[in-house]
Amino acid sequence: MAESNTGARVEEMRNAFGSALVELGLEYSEMVFLDADLHTSTKASDFKERFPDRFYQVGIAEQNLFGIAAGLALEGYIPFPSTFAAFATRRALDQLVISICFANLNVKIPGSYVGIPTSRAGGSHNCIEDTAVMRSVPNLRVADPATPADLAAVMRTAMKTPGPVYFRVARLAVEELFPKDHVFSWDHAETLRSGTDVSILSSGIMLHKSMEAAEILAGEGIQAEVVHVAAVKPLPEADILASIARTRCAVTAENASVVGGFGAAIAELLGSRDPVPIQRIGVSDRFVESGGIEELFTVHKMQPVDIAAAARLSIDMKERRR
Numbered sequence: 202m203a204e205s206n207t208g209a210r211v212e213e214m215r216n217a218f219g220s221a222l223v224e225l226g227l228e229y230s231e232m233v234f235l236d237a238d239l240h241t242s243t244k245a246s247d248f249k250e251r252f253p254d255r256f257y258q259v260g261i262a263e264q265n266l267f268g269i270a271a272g273l274a275l276e277g278y279i280p281f282p283s284t285f286a287a288f289a290t291r292r293a294l295d296q297l298v299i300s301i302c303f304a305n306l307n308v309k310i311p312g313s314y315v316g317i318p319t320s321r322a323g324g325s326h327n328c329i330e331d332t333a334v335m336r337s338v339p340n341l342r343v344a345d346p347a348t349p350a351d352l353a354a355v356m357r358t359a360m361k362t363p364g365p366v367y368f369r370v371a372r373l374a375v376e377e378l379f380p381k382d383h384v385f386s387w388d389h390a391e392t393l394r395s396g397t398d399v400s401i402l403s404s405g406i407m408l409h410k411s412m413e414a415a416e417i418l419a420g421e422g423i424q425a426e427v428v429h430v431a432a433v434k435p436l437p438e439a440d441i442l443a444s445i446a447r448t449r450c451a452v453t454a455e456n457a458s459v460v461g462g463f464g465a466a467i468a469e470l471l472g473s474r475d476p477v478p479i480q481r482i483g484v485s486d487r488f489v490e491s492g493g494i495e496e497l498f499t500v501h502k503m504q505p506v507d508i509a510a511a512a513r514l515s516i517d518m519k520e521r522r523r
Contacts, residue, residue, distance in 0.1 A: 210349070210377040214406070215313065217349030218370050219244030221356045222281070226252050229360060233273060235259055237266050237284035243313045243370070245283055263293035267308075271300035274308050279360065286312030286369065287328035290335070298338055302365050305340045309359045310367045316456035317489060317497045318373040318406070324491075329484045332404075333461030335367045336434040342387065343434040344368040345405035345455070345463065348377050351431055354385035362387070371406045371456060373494070378408065387432045390440035396426035399512045399519075400444040400451040404430050404463040407454035407482070407503070414454075414508035425512055433463050441467065442475055450478040450519040452511045454503070459483035478518035480511035 226232050226248055233255045240246045240256075249256040259266045263284050270282035282289075289297060289312050301308045312331050319327040335343045342362065346352040352370065359366040378393065393408070394415050403411040408429045415425040428444050430437065445451060451471070453464035464481030471477055484501050498504050 211374050212349045212377065213244075213374045214349060214352055214371050215242075215244040217352050218311065218313075218356075219247040221353040222248040223251050224353070225356060225360055226255065229279060231277060232279045232281065232360070233257065235266055235270055235280055235282040237261060237263050237288065239284060239313070243283055243311070263288045264296045267293045267296035268300050270308050271296075271304065271306055274301070274306035279307055279309065281309050281311060283311050283313070285314045285326055285328065286331040287314065287326050290328055290331040294334065302338050302340045305364050307363055308365045309356070310365065311370050312367060313370045314372050315369045316371060316405070317484070317501065317503065318371050318456070318494050319489070320494045320497065321491045324488050327489045329458040329489055331369065332433060332455065332457040332463055333465070336466060337461070340364055341434070342366045344385070344431050345433050346385070346431050347403070347405055347408035347429055348375055348379055350377055350379040350381055350383040351385065354379075354383045355431060358385045358387070369405060373406055375406055375409060378412075385431055386437075387435060388437050388439070390432070390437045391429040392426065392440070392444065393429055394425065394427040396424035397447055398424045399426070399516050400448045401425050401427045401454065401508060401512060402430055402441060402444070402451055402467055403427065403454045404433055405456045407456050410498070410503065410505045411454050411508055413505035414512065417505055417509040418512055423512065423516065430463070433466060436466055436470055438470060438474070441470065445471060445475055445477055450515040451480075452508060452515055453479065453481045453483070454508055455483040456503075457483055458486070460486050478515045478522070480515045482508050482511055
């Protein structure tokens with residue numbers, strides 16, 4: 202763990218994932234971990250060392266991974282079948298849907314290596330469609346945490362939530378924005394910056410870039426409200442609609458495809474409850490190339506300057522409606 206220039210903690214999300222697994226393992230004796238030969242990459246090796254009798258190596262056989270998880274859940278265990286999001290979403294979707302979600306089993310599913318920070322792993326490992334796919338599956342809750350403390354809070358709440366939960370784990374070191382005792386609730390979104398001109402609704406690690414975008418806009422006299430929405434499904438509708446009531450326009454930011462993803466979920470909500478101008482930041486309808494992380498954020502127009510530009514456009518659309 203390091204510190205940023207502001208003195209805030211900076212930690213790899215996957216390291217926080219490994220630490221949270223051990224903490225939960227100490228508290229829940231019925232928790233078991235199933236691995237697809239990726240524990241050194243996902244940092245679940247700490248759980249393996251601490252609880253070797255509760256760690257199951259399935260190997261590179263993701264369909265078996267979820268089938269075994271379903272069986273263990275039926276026996277009263279709380280399984281964590283762990284693999285990269287690309288394999289959970291594409292390779293083993295049928296087992297995840299039918300064996301786990303159709304039966305509404307108590308399985309917690311971490312999807313690692315999500316979105317842009319997968320970087321040089323290539324198209325086979327990069328996953329931008331998991332948010333859209335997973336939020337379309339009945340009975341499955343979906344979360345996209347922003348920081349290590351947020352991830353740990355999501356995992357803790359997931360353990361207390363009956364039924365299947367999918368949560369995203371980006372491979373990125375990020376600055377901590379929440380206290381160590383941060384609590385995640387499916388019914389609540391976090392307002393990190395208040396404003397009256399535009400709502401920047403962010404999920405996952407895009408929170409950091411959204412905060413930077415708000416600083417850019419503040420320099421122009423534009424007051425952006427930044428709302429972190431870790432609960433992608435179900436959405437914390439009341440908090441989102443309250444922000445929109447104040448600002449009357451919005452930008453969404455996600456580390457995933459905008460096709461069917463978090464921004465689409467927000468657009469669906471606003472379209473049916475409070476139609477206002479909205480712009481969506483994320484990966485457009487294309488695959489992500491191999492490259493440097495910040496280079497890819499730039500190529501896909503997901504940097505703070507791009508969020509700020511989308512905010513100006515949304516505000517302009519609001520003003521034209523008056």
